[in-house]
Structures are given as structure tokens and as C-alpha cells.
Amino acid sequence: MADKAFHLLQALEPRRDAYGFALRPQHIQTYRQYADIFKEEEEERSDRWKNFLEQLSTSARPCSPGEEDKEVLHADATQEGVETIPERLGEGNDSSDKQSISDGSSASDHKREVQQTWAHIRLSLGAIEDMMSSRVKKKTQNMEHEQIPMGEVHLPSIEEEGSSNASEKDFEVEVCLNALNDRVNEDTVENAVGDGVSNSVNVAVVEETVCDGFSDSVDAKENSMGDSVSDSVDAAVVEKTVGGSASDIVDADVVGKTLGDGVSNSVDTAVVEKTMGGNVSDSVDATSRPEQAVGDMVADCVNAKGEEKAVADRFNDTVNVAGAEKAVDDGFTSKPCFPWREELECLVRGGVPKDLRGEVWQAFVGVKARRVERYYHDLLAHTGESKDDDSSGVPRKWKRQIEKDIPRTFPGHPALDENGRNSLRRLLLAYARHNPSVGYCQAMNFFAGILLLLMPEENAFWALVGLIDDYFDGYYTEEMIESQVDQLVFEELMRERFPKLVNHLDYLGVQVAWLSGPWFLSIFVNMLPWESVLRVWDVLLYEGNRVMLFRTALALMELYGPVLVTTKDAGDAITLLQSLAGSTFDSSQLVLTACMGFIGVTEARLQELRDKHRSAILMVVEERSKRGRVWKDSKGLASKLYSFKHDRGSLAEEKKTTEGSDVLAKGDESHSEPHSSNLDDLLDSLTIDPEVDSLPDLQEQVVWMKVELCRLLEEKRSAVMRAEELETALMEMVKEDNRRELSARIEQLELEVSELQQTLADKKEQEAAMLKVLMRVEHEQKVTEDARISAEQIAAAQKYEVHVLQEKYEKAMASVAEMEKRVVMAESMLEATLQYQSGQVKAQSSPRGTRNQGPTNENPKRTGLLSFGLGWRDRNKGESKSTNGHDESKSTNESGESKSTSDSGKTKQTSEGNQ
Amino acid sequence: MGCSSSLPDRSSGRLVGTNSENGGAPDAKNIRVKLVLLGDSGVGKSCIVLRFVRGQFDPTSKVTVGASFLSQTIALQDSTTVKFEIWDTAGQERYAALAPLYYRGAAVAVVVYDITSPDSFAKAQYWVKELQKHGSPDIIMALVGNKADLHEKREVSVQDGIECAEKNGMFFIETSAKTADNINQLFEEIAKRLPRPTTS
Incomplete structure (x- = not known):
């Protein structure tokens, strides 16, 4: 379902990846190609992790809790498997008692909100969490502003783990203590948590007990919300494991007592367990409460040995001895206390499944072990109160910077809405207050943003603390x-x-x-x-x-x-x-x-x-800080930085040396312990007391000269390098110059060629077009030829017709001529008859006098008619001769003529008949 | 992004390093220049570069961590081309510790402030001093008052900018990455001021 929703989201916003982050436009295509691979990998790894965690929970706890956890895992997996990260932030994570940061983050309900934003990670990850927690340094103690003096004494013994290897030969009496330190050292340095004590100096028994105790404590933690109580110390205590701190004290008491009596390895191991598990922070948090800090107890233990000061000093002196890590490194692989560590490492390299990532990360960073109850809440309360007060709250410049950067952190990410941004702001302000030596540094906004996307607000805070204070210690400082x-x-x-x-x-x-x-x-x-x-x-x-x-x-x-x-x-x-x-x-x-x-x-x-x-680097920094007097507080910051590095031990001296009583210095005063403890001796030898700095001292000059010399040497070196570089560059240039010209020429020629090709193609096209036209023209020609031929044929036919008609006409003419002849003949005959008649009339004159009159009257009539017929005929004849070309009219005339002739013929005949 | 990297051969044979360092470079027509942008956080350094290189403006741009690099080539009237290799640095004060890494050897430094923020102007003056002390001696510096479109919120007068620039021998301009006002002019002016390899 959620998958569907996610795909919908993808479809709507193809410019964001599966995590809701913006993709660069040029990468969208590639991302699409990889999206399927990512999906496959994701499925595969979520199966592998599920199996691993199941195995882990069954192997770690053979009895009922294991089953219970399994169920939890299943529940979690089903619930979370479908959750996408943006939703996680937006809707809240309902697995276990989690609350998303956006839930209830209304500013008015501050208390509730903070309480809600802490969540435990799923129980199935408990084993990993325990393993990782043991490497968490016990810095948390210093977060409390009022420290118990005893805590300070004890602190180095746990924290300054690096020293132990080098110093252990001198402290053979304290084998157990060394074991403790080795362990912590190993864990913090190599991350190989729980791989046991590796050093050859340590007694094997101690190792064994440490291991045993630790794995036992895993169980105990699982059952009792993270109390690591070692079985080997006191079985009864383990069985009880009531609440967090109560059992701790009992435990610690036991430890203290037994230590006082005489040192027993197993008891010591218990102390180790205790201090390495996440409980110390809890107990420290409760300093005001009647229960004493475990730290005190541990310190007591050390006291009992009567050498605690020497130990502490020694630790101070030998922090970060280079060889130490190596020794640890060697031993680290040989003795895995957690048999599944390698498998886990393999899984981690294969990637953590999306839905587990937030919690797995928390386990890795050891969020639970770092956490101090209500600490985050108090930080927020303080930052809220001292809004404009630079001295007690977060300095204004960090606040301003944070405000500037919040909208510029993953802009447009769906989860970083109003609520998300508020969380981010709280987180960053709280951190700035928590660790003033870092305060706020650009880049942290992104880290905080990522963490907030994966986990509830307070968890994210502790993860950020782990990341910046531990992993990147000294990285983002001023x-x-x-x-x-x-x-x-x-x-x-x-x-x-x-x-x-x-x-x-x-x-x-x-x-x-x-x-x-x-x-x-x-x-x-x-x-x-x-x-x-x-x-x-x-x-x-x-x-x-x-x-x-x-x-x-x-x-x-x-x-x-x-x-x-x-x-x-x-x-x-x-x-x-x-x-x-x-x-x-x-x-x-x-x-x-x-x-x-x-x-x-x-x-x-x-x-x-x-x-x-x-x-x-220190030299350069120092030089800068000396020269940089122009810029207001840079020198103050630098010298302060050095001063707190310089005298890591005593607070009194610190006070003396911090001349500038600015906020930072103050902050550092109270927070100097955690940082000082991590810095090496080298720093001491190099840094100068700022007090000396203020005097025009020879020492200052010497240092300054040293710095200057160093700078000059560096400049010289770079100048020489530059000269060489330039020389080679010049040679290269000379060599390549011609080549470049040639390549330009080639380019030009290529361009020309392509142009020519283009024109050629054009020409060809034209030719083809012409050819087409030509063909068409030819075709038309043919058609016209045909037409001409047919027209000729028609003309011939017409000629023939004309010819025929002419013939007919001639025939007709002939017949006309014949008729004329006949007419002439008839006329002559008529004439002859007339003459004959008149001869007759002459002969019989008088008797037919009256009768004679009649025919004479008739006669002119007859000649009149005859002459008319002849005249008409002659006229027609002339006419027909002038219009000889017009066959038709001729023919009609002819016919008309022939008619008239026939008429006249008839009249002749009738007149003849009358006669 | 990869516009120029897609054709790496084109630039073959060009000068190594910036021209100001190389002095008499024979390739007078194609100048390469390392330019660094400095200034307080949030004054719009990245926006200026993005406007110049890609012609875009994103009001919700990301925080620059460390530094980022972009390059852009422009052609001048006299048919010379200038390729700017631009280092856009992080603005927060503490990143100043890393800035020498980027301004060392730069031929041009553009110091940016926000005309609506007197603090950023003070910071710009700090950068000018820093560059005078630690930058290349013949570095060309430009003072840029950005966000000129927000003139109704102006808190640093033009006169102040000009005075500061004159005092330090800098070139001064007010720009707006949002409206693209004067952005190209800024880089063109810089290009004009570059020492020509042939004349030296």
C-alpha cells in the first residue's frame, strides 16, 4: 500500500529519489536505470537482515524472551516494511513506543513533545546496540555542569583507554584495571566492540570473564531495558534487574565492597561491564538523587587499590600512544566475543535495509548508552529561555547561522515541512548548547536533517552528539x-x-x-x-x-x-x-x-x-591567529582553544588562562574536560600559553620565527614546485601548440567537408527532382503526340468526308446539269409546241378569236413563271460557286436547289400535263 | 555540469595555471583564470555563480559545505575568450580556515556582501584585508553588493560600497542574482581588467 503511495509520489515528482531527495536533472535518467537494481538489492538485504536478526535473537536468548523478540521483530517488520521514509517523518512511526518528530511538536507543549520524541529501538537490535554501546565513551558525565569530583578522578580510567597498553607493564598489579582499559580502548578505537581483551599482558581469565559477563549482560539488557549487569558478579542482582539505576547501585556497591576487601578479577569485570554498558550515563544523570553514580563506585574501586592518582596521571600522559592501537588491532580480530560480529560487518557492507536503517544507526552510534535522561529537554528549555542572552544560551551568531541554513537544508524535501524544520532548529540549537566548542558548523544541518529523516528527534540528537563529538571530534570546531x-x-x-x-x-x-x-x-x-x-x-x-x-x-x-x-x-x-x-x-x-x-x-x-x-596545521593555525588580530575575536578563540587544550587537567588553571571572558571561553570552561581528554600530548608541547603570548617575550619571538621559517620553507617548496610545473607546462605548450592548431584546422576542414557533403546531398536531391520533372514532361509530350496523331486521323477522316461530299456534290451538279438540259429540252420542246400552236392558230384564225384571247392571256403568265424559274436557278448557281468550301451549306443549297429544280420540274411537268 | 568536461580535448594545450601567474603566455586569445568567491554566509555567492554559469536562480539553494567548483567561458569584444574557473567557498566564519586553500593562487577574488546586511559588509572588509595579506600580490579584487533587487531593505549605501572599493583599489558593482542584473557585467568587467598575456 505504502509502496503504491510511494510510486505515486515518484510519478508525481520524478525529480526526487526514493529517499525524497532532489535529483539533479542530468541524473534522472541514470537514476531510473538504477532504481530497479536498488529495489532488488533492498529486497535481498532486508531478507538477509531479517534472518540475521532472527538468528541473533534465538541464539542470544534461548528461552522465552527470544521468542518474544521474534514476535516483536515480525511485528516491526510488517509494520515498518511498508513505510517509506518521508511518511515516517510525516505520519509518525507507530512501531513500539515511537513518536515521529512531527507528532506533537507544537511549540506550546514543550514537555510532552520532548518526552514523546525519544524512542527505544526495536528489541531485536538490542544485541547490536549493546555491542556498540560498549565503545561509547563516558563523556556523558561531563554534560552535567556540576560534576562530582570523584567522577573526574574516575573518568580518565575509562576514557583514556589509549594509554593502557603502553602503561600496563608498569601496572602489572592492576591487571584487571588494564583489562578494563584495553577493552574500552579497543572498542572505541577499532569499533570491534565486544571482541574481548586482546592484550597478551592480560590474564586469560579476565578475558573470559569479560566476555562471559558481556554476553550475559546482553541478555540482561534485553530483559531489563538496557541494564548491563554481569552474571559473574552477582547472580542475584542479575535476576532481579529491577529498574535501571537501582540495580546499578546494588551492583556497584557489591563491587565496591569486594574491591575493598581484595581484588577479584570477576568483580572487576563486573565494573567493566557496568561502565561500558549504557548505565553510567543514567546514574550520572542522577547525581542529585540519593543513588551514587556508578562512577563514584568505580573510582572507589580504584581508590581501594591505592594507586588511582598514579593511574590517572599515567593515563593522562600517555593518551594516544601510537603503538597502542596497533597492539589492539592485532588482538582484535583474534578473539571475537560476539561470534556474529563478522557476519554483521558483512551485512553492514552490503547495506542496511531502509526500514531498519534508522534504528540500526542508533544502535551503531550507541544512542541509548549516550542518552542522559532529560538532558535534551533541559537543553531545549535553556535555549528557549535565553533567547537574547548570549552568555547563557546559544550565542547569537550561531542562532543566526542556523536560521539562515534551515531553509537551505535539503530544500523542498517532502519531510522537511514546518514541523520538520522546527525539529531541525531545536536539534541544532540543542547541540550548539551542548557542545560550545563546536556550536554550529555548516554541514551539521545536513547531518541533523538526515538523522531526523530516520529517527525521532531526541534519538537524532544523541546520534548527532555521537557523530560530532566522537566520530568527528575536532572536525567542526572553530x-x-x-x-x-x-x-x-x-x-x-x-x-x-x-x-x-x-x-x-x-x-x-x-x-x-x-x-x-x-x-x-x-x-x-x-x-x-x-x-x-x-x-x-x-x-x-x-x-x-x-x-x-x-x-x-x-x-x-x-x-x-x-x-x-x-x-x-x-x-x-x-x-x-x-x-x-x-x-x-x-x-x-x-x-x-x-x-x-x-x-x-x-x-x-x-x-x-x-x-x-x-x-x-597547528603552526599555520597559530600563525593565522597571531596575524589575524584585525579580525575581532579570532585570536581570542584560537588562544582559548589552545589554552583548554594545553591544561587539560586542572580547571583552576583553565580559569587563569582564559583571558577573554567571552561566551565561548565560558562554555569551554565547563566543557573542557571531554575535549581535553581526547587531545594528545603533542598539542601540549606545541601550544604556548596565551599568557606568555601577551608579553613581548623571547619565547614568543622564537615561536614566531619558527612559524615564519616554516612558512618560508613551505613557500620556497611551493615556488620550486611551481617553477618546475611551469617549465613542464611551457614545454608541453610548445609541443602541443602545433597540435592544437592542427586540430583546429582539422576541425575546420571537417566542418567544410560536412558542408560540402551537405551541398552535394542538396544537389543530388535537386537532380532527382529535375529528373522527375523531365519524365513528366516527356510523358506529356507523348500524350500530346498521341493527341496530335489522333487529331490527324480525325482530320484525314474529315478530308475523306469532304471528298465524299464533294463527289456527291459533283454528282448532284451533274444531275442538276442534266436537269437543266432537260429543262432546255423541255423549253425547246415547249417552244416548238408553242410555235406549232401559233401556226395552228394562224391557220384557224377567226372562229377561234375569242378563244384565242384566253391563251394569250395565259402565255405571258407562263413565260413569266418560266423566266422566274430560270433566273432563280442562275442566281443559285452563282451562289453555290462562291461558297464552294462549305460543304454542308452547299449540300443544303444543293438539296434546296434540287428541290426547287424538282419543283420547277414538276411545274414544268404539270404545265406540260396541262398542255 | 559536465559541459566542459565532456570535451576535454578542446582545452588541450592551454595554459596551466592562471594567466596572471604565467605572465607571457603565447595564447593571448584564450585566457584561463582562477576566480574565488568570498563573503559572509547567505549573501548569495552560490547564486551569483549559478546565475552566471547556468543562467538559473534558485531561491532555495543548498548550503555550500567546503567549496564548490564551476567553470564558464565568455567571449569578449576583441574575440578573446576567458575561461573562469570559479571556486565558490562556504560562507561561515570558521570555514575561513580553509579559504586559503582556495584563494591561494587565484587571479581574481570576488568579495560579496548583501546590501541588506551591514554585518556582511563588515565581513567583506575582513576578506579584503585577508586577501591583501595572504592573497597573490597582483590579485584583482572585485567588491560586489548582491541582492540589489531588495533596494527597499537596503542598509548598505552604494556610496559606502564605492568608498570601500576605491580605498582598496577594487572594482565595485551591485548585482542581483535574482534578476540577473549586472551579473554578466561583473564578469565581463573582470575579464577586461585581466592582464593580457601579450602586453606583459
Whole structure:
């Protein structure tokens, strides 16, 4: 159903992908091609994950809870399987007790809203969550503004895990404590949560118990909403597992007591469990409550050993010893405590199913372990109160920046409506208040946006906290030191892996950081297609560090390097890479290339390189901050940054050194602990006390000179490189100039040829047309010829007719002539008769006197008639002779004539008869 | 996007680096120039570039993280072509730490402010100083007051802009990416001011 709705959405808005993000117009076609592949992959991976989680829940809990979870999973799967992400935000997630951020986010009902926006992830993911939670550093304690002094003492022992490996030889007495530290170290550094204690120094028993305890605690957590209580400590406590903190205290008490008596490994393990599970934060949160923080208890334990200070100091000194990670790294693969860890890793690389992603990510980041009850709510309440008060709330500049950026975060995304944007604003403001050393940095708006699309608001907040505070610690701070360091590290890796490509880029004048900088800072958001971004994030969040960032960037270079080498121009190279990266729709190929092709790029290696390059960056930063007095607070910020890095230990000194009492400094004062704990000793040696800075001191000059020298050296180096570059460029130019001309000429010639071809084609067409016309003309000619022939025939026929008529006429004439003859004859005869008659009359004269009169009267009459007939005939004769050509009229005349002649003949006859 | 990358051979044999750095380049007809846009967040740097390169204006454009790159070639009256390689940088103050990466070696810097925001004007002056100190010595700088279409909300007068520009030897123009006002003129003026390789 929802699928249908989604397709409808797609049909309506084809410019957005399956996640509701805008597609670039040039990618729509490619996206369509990949959409089916994505769908298939999605189906496949959701099956695989389902099976995996089912297996996990059955294997982890053989008894009834397992079945229960299975049911939950099924329910969840059916409910969520059909949900699309935009809907998830819009309508709310009704699986378990979840509430979507948009639900009830009316500003008036602040309290309810905040409570509603926290949700537990589905139980079936609990095992993963537990595994991941153990690597969550216990920074949460510092979030409370009033800290218990004991907490501070204990803190390093858990947090400063990196030190333990190096220091453990000196602390052999504290095998268990070391085990603890190793574990945490391992987890945080290598993300291999739960793979047990790897170090050779540690007693095997300890490892065993840690492992056992941990897996037991998984069960316990499942049952008791995330309380990790180790079976090995106190079975009774485990069985009870009443509420969160209550059991903790009991547990901790037991631990404390037993520790006081004498150290037992298993008890210590329990402490480990305790501190690594998510409960510490809860108990810290409850500092004001009668229950004491577990932290205190742990500290007590350390106290019991009588060496806690030494331990703490030692930890402080040896943070981030390079070798430590390596040792951990080795041990890490050998002893998986969670047998399914490898399978999970494989699944993660294959991608997390869409409907599970939000919760799986939460599990990876360890949201539950990080969470402090009501912390988010309090942050929001504070930010709300101190609207215009810079000193206690979020500084105005961040607020302004956040306001500017909210509408510019995934503009037009269906889920980021009014409510979505309000959530985003709250989230960012809360974070800025939570960690003033970062505050707000552009790019975080995108991260917060993504997280909000996948999970409820408070969960998203804790995920963001995990991401920025842990994974990207030091990345988005005011000076962005770590991000600059990473760029240098990446460049070195590039030179190592792709020397040819880097040479080419050097030759073009392209710096690697131009390309990789935006990638790293945005964690590929907006740089790759969404499917790929999310796949990269899957692995990145799972691994818990920035290794995936490097691997992905290297993979992109591997994929597109061969094409880049062919470019001839800096602009083209950059544009090409941008557009190629932007169309990396084959996310599986990308992730697999990244994970498989660059296994050698590990956190340990990166850390080594970072340490190597950090000093250069710090120098530049320092120089900038010294020179940058023009700009109001940049120096203050920088020196403050250094000061808090410098004296990580004591708060009192911190107060002394922070001269500028601006907001940031204040914020840092209260928050210095979490950050200071992560910075290495190198920083200490390099940074100068700002107090010294203010005096015109020799030391300052020395440092300044050092910086200057460094800068000059760098300039010289770049100048030399530039000169070489220019030389080669010149040579290349000279070589290629001719080629270019030729190519231009060729182009021109080609153009001409094509023109000629065009005209040729035109000509041919014309010819064909002419031919056609000609044919037609010919045809017409033929037709006219025919017509002529037929006309001739007709003419001949007519001639013949004329001839016939003439003959007839002649005949008629002949007959006329005959008639005339006859008439003449008759006349002569009549004459003769008349003469005879008159002779007769002369002879018989008198007797017939009267009678004679009669005929004489008759006579003139008769001659009159005769003469008339003759005259008419003569006239007709003349007429017929003049109109000889007109056959017809002639014929009619003839007939008329013949008639008249016959008439006259008749009259003659009658007159003869009368006679 | 990939308009120019689709024909990579065309530019073969062109100069490496910007012309200002190379000085006497024989290819006087085809100049390549690295240009960087600097200025406070939200003043419209990306919008100016998008208007210039693609002729589009998107009122809801995305936040720029790090920097983004686009290139565009224009032809001048005297039939020379100028290819601008434009680096559009992120505006937030802390990204200034990364800006040297992009303005180093740039032949042209366009400093943008928003005429409705005095803060952004102050920030522009900061950038000018920064460039004078750390940029190439012969960098060509332009001061651009963007969002000129919002004149009813104007808070930085034209006079202030001109004064600031004159004081620092910059070219000044007010533009509007929204209405495309003066956008092309901006780049054409810059192109005119570029040192011609033949004359040097």
C-alpha cells in the first residue's frame, strides 16, 4: 500500500529519489536505470537482515524472551516494511513506543513533545546496540555542569583507554584495571566492540570473564531495558534487574565492597561491564538523587587499590600512544566475543535495509548508552529561555547561522515541512548548547536533517552528539584542525596509492584537498547520489571512526583516476570528478571497492599519519591567529582553544588562562574536560600559553620565527614546485601548440567537408527532382503526340468526308446539269409546241378569236413563271460557286436547289400535263 | 555540469595555471583564470555563480559545505575568450580556515556582501584585508553588493560600497542574482581588467 503511495509520489515528482531527495536533472535518467537494481538489492538485504536478526535473537536468548523478540521483530517488520521514509517523518512511526518528530511538536507543549520524541529501538537490535554501546565513551558525565569530583578522578580510567597498553607493564598489579582499559580502548578505537581483551599482558581469565559477563549482560539488557549487569558478579542482582539505576547501585556497591576487601578479577569485570554498558550515563544523570553514580563506585574501586592518582596521571600522559592501537588491532580480530560480529560487518557492507536503517544507526552510534535522561529537554528549555542572552544560551551568531541554513537544508524535501524544520532548529540549537566548542558548523544541518529523516528527534540528537563529538571530534570546531589534518593525511595516502594520478594533478595545479575537502566535510552528503551516501554512512557509523571516509575517497579516486589522468586542464579535471562522483549510482561497487580495496587503511595507520601532520596545521593555525588580530575575536578563540587544550587537567588553571571572558571561553570552561581528554600530548608541547603570548617575550619571538621559517620553507617548496610545473607546462605548450592548431584546422576542414557533403546531398536531391520533372514532361509530350496523331486521323477522316461530299456534290451538279438540259429540252420542246400552236392558230384564225384571247392571256403568265424559274436557278448557281468550301451549306443549297429544280420540274411537268 | 568536461580535448594545450601567474603566455586569445568567491554566509555567492554559469536562480539553494567548483567561458569584444574557473567557498566564519586553500593562487577574488546586511559588509572588509595579506600580490579584487533587487531593505549605501572599493583599489558593482542584473557585467568587467598575456 505504502509502496503504491510511494510510486505515486515518484510519478508525481520524478525529480526526487526514493529517499525524497532532489535529483539533479542530468541524473534522472541514470537514476531510473538504477532504481530497479536498488529495489532488488533492498529486497535481498532486508531478507538477509531479517534472518540475521532472527538468528541473533534465538541464539542470544534461548528461552522465552527470544521468542518474544521474534514476535516483536515480525511485528516491526510488517509494520515498518511498508513505510517509506518521508511518511515516517510525516505520519509518525507507530512501531513500539515511537513518536515521529512531527507528532506533537507544537511549540506550546514543550514537555510532552520532548518526552514523546525519544524512542527505544526495536528489541531485536538490542544485541547490536549493546555491542556498540560498549565503545561509547563516558563523556556523558561531563554534560552535567556540576560534576562530582570523584567522577573526574574516575573518568580518565575509562576514557583514556589509549594509554593502557603502553602503561600496563608498569601496572602489572592492576591487571584487571588494564583489562578494563584495553577493552574500552579497543572498542572505541577499532569499533570491534565486544571482541574481548586482546592484550597478551592480560590474564586469560579476565578475558573470559569479560566476555562471559558481556554476553550475559546482553541478555540482561534485553530483559531489563538496557541494564548491563554481569552474571559473574552477582547472580542475584542479575535476576532481579529491577529498574535501571537501582540495580546499578546494588551492583556497584557489591563491587565496591569486594574491591575493598581484595581484588577479584570477576568483580572487576563486573565494573567493566557496568561502565561500558549504557548505565553510567543514567546514574550520572542522577547525581542529585540519593543513588551514587556508578562512577563514584568505580573510582572507589580504584581508590581501594591505592594507586588511582598514579593511574590517572599515567593515563593522562600517555593518551594516544601510537603503538597502542596497533597492539589492539592485532588482538582484535583474534578473539571475537560476539561470534556474529563478522557476519554483521558483512551485512553492514552490503547495506542496511531502509526500514531498519534508522534504528540500526542508533544502535551503531550507541544512542541509548549516550542518552542522559532529560538532558535534551533541559537543553531545549535553556535555549528557549535565553533567547537574547548570549552568555547563557546559544550565542547569537550561531542562532543566526542556523536560521539562515534551515531553509537551505535539503530544500523542498517532502519531510522537511514546518514541523520538520522546527525539529531541525531545536536539534541544532540543542547541540550548539551542548557542545560550545563546536556550536554550529555548516554541514551539521545536513547531518541533523538526515538523522531526523530516520529517527525521532531526541534519538537524532544523541546520534548527532555521537557523530560530532566522537566520530568527528575536532572536525567542526572553530579552527577545524582535525579536518585540515585529515586533508594532509589523505593527500599522503593518495601519493602512496596513486602516485601517477597525484603527479598529474600536481601538473595541472590541482590540489588534492580541493577535491577531497568538501567530500570529507560533508561526509559525502550532496556529493554522491543518496543511495551511495547512505551506504557509506552505514559502514562509517558501524565502524565508529573516519576510516570509511578515507576509504571511500580513495575508492572514488580509484574508480575515476584513470579518466582524470586524461584531462588537460585544472578546471576540466575538477568538473569531471565532481560530475563523476555525483553519478556514482553503483553504491555496492563503491562500498565494496572502499572496504575491500583499502583494507590497509586502518584507524591505527591514520592516527599515525595524523600525528605526523598535525604539527604543521597547528603552526599555520597559530600563525593565522597571531596575524589575524584585525579580525575581532579570532585570536581570542584560537588562544582559548589552545589554552583548554594545553591544561587539560586542572580547571583552576583553565580559569587563569582564559583571558577573554567571552561566551565561548565560558562554555569551554565547563566543557573542557571531554575535549581535553581526547587531545594528545603533542598539542601540549606545541601550544604556548596565551599568557606568555601577551608579553613581548623571547619565547614568543622564537615561536614566531619558527612559524615564519616554516612558512618560508613551505613557500620556497611551493615556488620550486611551481617553477618546475611551469617549465613542464611551457614545454608541453610548445609541443602541443602545433597540435592544437592542427586540430583546429582539422576541425575546420571537417566542418567544410560536412558542408560540402551537405551541398552535394542538396544537389543530388535537386537532380532527382529535375529528373522527375523531365519524365513528366516527356510523358506529356507523348500524350500530346498521341493527341496530335489522333487529331490527324480525325482530320484525314474529315478530308475523306469532304471528298465524299464533294463527289456527291459533283454528282448532284451533274444531275442538276442534266436537269437543266432537260429543262432546255423541255423549253425547246415547249417552244416548238408553242410555235406549232401559233401556226395552228394562224391557220384557224377567226372562229377561234375569242378563244384565242384566253391563251394569250395565259402565255405571258407562263413565260413569266418560266423566266422566274430560270433566273432563280442562275442566281443559285452563282451562289453555290462562291461558297464552294462549305460543304454542308452547299449540300443544303444543293438539296434546296434540287428541290426547287424538282419543283420547277414538276411545274414544268404539270404545265406540260396541262398542255 | 559536465559541459566542459565532456570535451576535454578542446582545452588541450592551454595554459596551466592562471594567466596572471604565467605572465607571457603565447595564447593571448584564450585566457584561463582562477576566480574565488568570498563573503559572509547567505549573501548569495552560490547564486551569483549559478546565475552566471547556468543562467538559473534558485531561491532555495543548498548550503555550500567546503567549496564548490564551476567553470564558464565568455567571449569578449576583441574575440578573446576567458575561461573562469570559479571556486565558490562556504560562507561561515570558521570555514575561513580553509579559504586559503582556495584563494591561494587565484587571479581574481570576488568579495560579496548583501546590501541588506551591514554585518556582511563588515565581513567583506575582513576578506579584503585577508586577501591583501595572504592573497597573490597582483590579485584583482572585485567588491560586489548582491541582492540589489531588495533596494527597499537596503542598509548598505552604494556610496559606502564605492568608498570601500576605491580605498582598496577594487572594482565595485551591485548585482542581483535574482534578476540577473549586472551579473554578466561583473564578469565581463573582470575579464577586461585581466592582464593580457601579450602586453606583459
